[in-house]
Amino acid sequence: MEFEEVRFEEDSEKALRNKSLQKALVNVTNRFRSARNKASEEVPDWEGLRTAAREIKKETIENLDKYLLMLEEKVKKAGGKVHWAKDAEEASQIIINIAREGRVKSVVKSKSMATEEIELNSSFEHAGIKVVETDLGEYIIQLAGEHPSHIIVPAIHKTKEDISILFSEKLGIPRYDKPEELTKVAREKLRGEFLNADMGVSGANFAVAETGTIAVVENEGNARLTTTVPKIHVALVGIEKLIPRYEDLSLFLTVLARSATGQKSSTYVSFITGPKRSTDIDGPEEFHLVLLDNGRSKILASEETRESLYCIRCGACLNICPVYRQVGGHSYGWVYSGPIGAIITPQLMGIDKAPELPFASSLCGACKDVCPVKIDFPKVLLELRKKVVESKMGDVRVGGAKLEKLGIRLWRFSVEHESIYKITNKLSYYFQLPWRGSNGKLNSLPYPFSRWTDQRDFPAVAKKTFREKWKEIKSETG
Amino acid sequence: MSNNSREEILHTIRKGLEGVGLEETLEERNFLSETEEIQKLTKELQSKLKTQFVGELENVNTNVLEAGSEDEVKSFLQDLIKEKELKSFAIWESEFLKEMNLKQELKDAGLKLITAKNKNRIAKADIGITEVDYAIADTGTLVLLTDKNQPRSVSLLPPIHLAIVRPENLVRNINDLFIILKSRLPNTDDISSCMTFITGPSRTADIELNLTLGVHGPKELYVVILS
16 A cells, blocks of 8 residues: 555544544444454463463564474475565565466455555556455455555445445446345455466465465455466465464464454364375465565564564454544545554654654553554653654754653743742633633643644633642531 | 575674573473373263363354254255255365265256366355364364365355364364474475364454455355264
8 A cells, every 4th residue: 555654633634524534433342342252252361362372473583584484395395486575675576476476367365464565556556466355345445446444344434335336337237236146246256256267366464384385264265266267376475374283273263353343263274285286186385485574674673562462453452442433444545554563663664754653542542452462652652752752853852852841841940939829820720711612621732732722622721729628618518 | 685685684683682592492392192192081971071172163153054964064065056056066176075975966956067176266155165183073164185186266256155074073172283284394494374263153243343254265154063
C-alpha cells in the first residue's frame, strides 16, 4: 500500500465524523472482543499459554539467525527455493522475476499483510501481470481501490449497500443485496480466477525452522486454493514469523484462533512443506519462500523494543483499543493499525515518517492484557515517544513538549507557594469564564490549549476549591 | 543480489543480538514414549471423545452421521445422491476407502468418477470423498495428509465434502496430535508436502459480519463416524 507519511491527527478526525464507519467499528470490535473473552476463558490455563507463547517467541527472536538458516536448509531439502529480501523493493523484484521465469500471466493472492507492506500488487501491475485478491474482504477492497481497515476483516468500513453497488458497477452484474448472494457472486467469479492462474502468492502465519513448514490460517479456503491450484506457489514471510519446533504449532494455533476471532480452531489451516512430491497427484510444482526483512532486523538491535517482533498478527489489540475503536484502521496511515501499528509502523518505516503514532494511545494497557504473546505495549510506546522527543522530529511535538515543560514548571512553582497557589486558583476561575460552554465544560480554548480542546472538552475550574467546600460542609454538619 | 542480501540480513541480526545469551534450544524429548502414553489414554476415552467430537462438529455447521454399519453408510450415500442430485464424484484411493468399496457403489449408482489430476475437471465434481488421518475431538477438526493416494483437491474443489472418520482416528486435542505426528517423523525430511486442518465448511464474515458458508471451499461438510 502506498506510503507517504502518517497523518494520524488529520485522518482520525475524518474517521470520527464518518457515521457508518463508527457503527461498523463498534460492531466488529465488540463482536470479536466478546468472542475472544469467551474463547480464552474456556481454556483452563490461558495465562500459562500466553507466557509459554511469549517465551518461545523470545527464544526464536534471540536466536533468529540460527533458526533462519535451519528453515532455509529444510525448505531446500523439501524441494523448495529460498530467497532473501532486505527491503520491499527487492522482495517485489524477486517475486516478479519468479513470475517472469515461469511465464506467469495471472496471479491469485490470499490475504497477507507482508504483501501489502511491499505493495506487491502495484509491482505486478507495473510488470503487466494480472493480480487478483481472493479473500472476500480483500477482493472488495481491491475492486474499490482502497486499503484494508482491519487486520482480520479488511472491508469492515464498507456496508452491504456499498458492496452491492461496487459489485454491480465493477463486475457489470445486476444489484444483489443479500450477503449470501454477494458471496456467491464472488465465489463464482474467483473460482474462474483460481483455475486460470499460473501463480499463487500467500503469506504465512508461522514458519517452522525444524521442518521447513509454513502454516497458513484462514476461514474461507482461498488460501488453500492459492497454495494448491496454480503451478507456482510463492510465500512471502517476514523473518519474525519463525517458530523453532514442529510441536510449537499446537500452542500458537490455539492462541491465534482464540485471540483473533474467538474460534476454537480456524476453519482451515494448511501446513505446507515444499512443492508437491513427485508421487503427489496435485499441488504446485514449484515452491518459493521469500524471506522479508524490510526493517525487522534493525528492530532486533534495540533491546527495549525488540519484543515488537513477537507479534503473531491476531488483531486482539485492535479490538480492545479505545483509540482504534474510535478512529479505525485507516488513521494509522499504513498496513498495520491499532496498538501494533502504533509500535510497528514507526520502527519499520522510520520514526520520522510516523512521529504521531507512538502518541496515538492513552497507555491504558488493555492491549498488553489481551496480547497472546504479552507484548508490553505501554513500555514500547513510551520508549518510542522518548525517541521522537530526543530526535526532535515532528516540530509540533517538540514545540508541544517545550510548552508542557514550561507549564509544569509554573505549576510546580505555584504549589510550592501557598498564597500564590490560592491566587492562581481564583484567577483561573475568572479567566476561564469566557470559554465556558453550555455543558459547563471548556470546549474551545485558544492556542496552545486548543491542542487539548480541539479533540476533547476540558473540565472547568470550580468556583470554590475543595478545601473551601470541605470547610463549609464541616461547619454545616457541625 | 539475493545472496548479498542473505549475508546482509544475517549480519544485521547477529550484530543486533550481540550480548544476548545464545543457549542451546532444541532439547531432546522422547516423543515415542509420550505417544504411547497418549494412545493408551485416548483408547480409554474413546467413546467420550466421540461424543465430544460430534458436539464440536455440530457447533461448526457440519452434518454428522454416526453409522453403526457399512450398510448404513451406503444407504446414507444413496439418500444423499438423490437429495443433492449428485452426478459425479472424486474419491481418495486410500487403503481403507478401497476396502469399503465406495467407489464401485457410487459408480453403480450412475455417478461419474473424476480424478484429481486435472484441476478443471475436479472443479466440476459434485462431491469429494476422503477419509481422515486424524480427528481432533475438542475442536471438531479433521486432519488430512497429502500423499500419492490422497490428493488435496478432493476436499477442496467440489461443493460438498464427505469425510469418513474411524474411532481410532480420534485424538484428544491439538497438543496430542503434534506429539503423535512428531513421533512419526524421527527424520523430519519425510514430512508430507501438505497437511490440512478442516473445521467445518468454508466460511466468511467479511460482509457486515454476516456468517456465510461456502465462499471458496465446500459449502457443505458431511462427517460419517464409523463405530
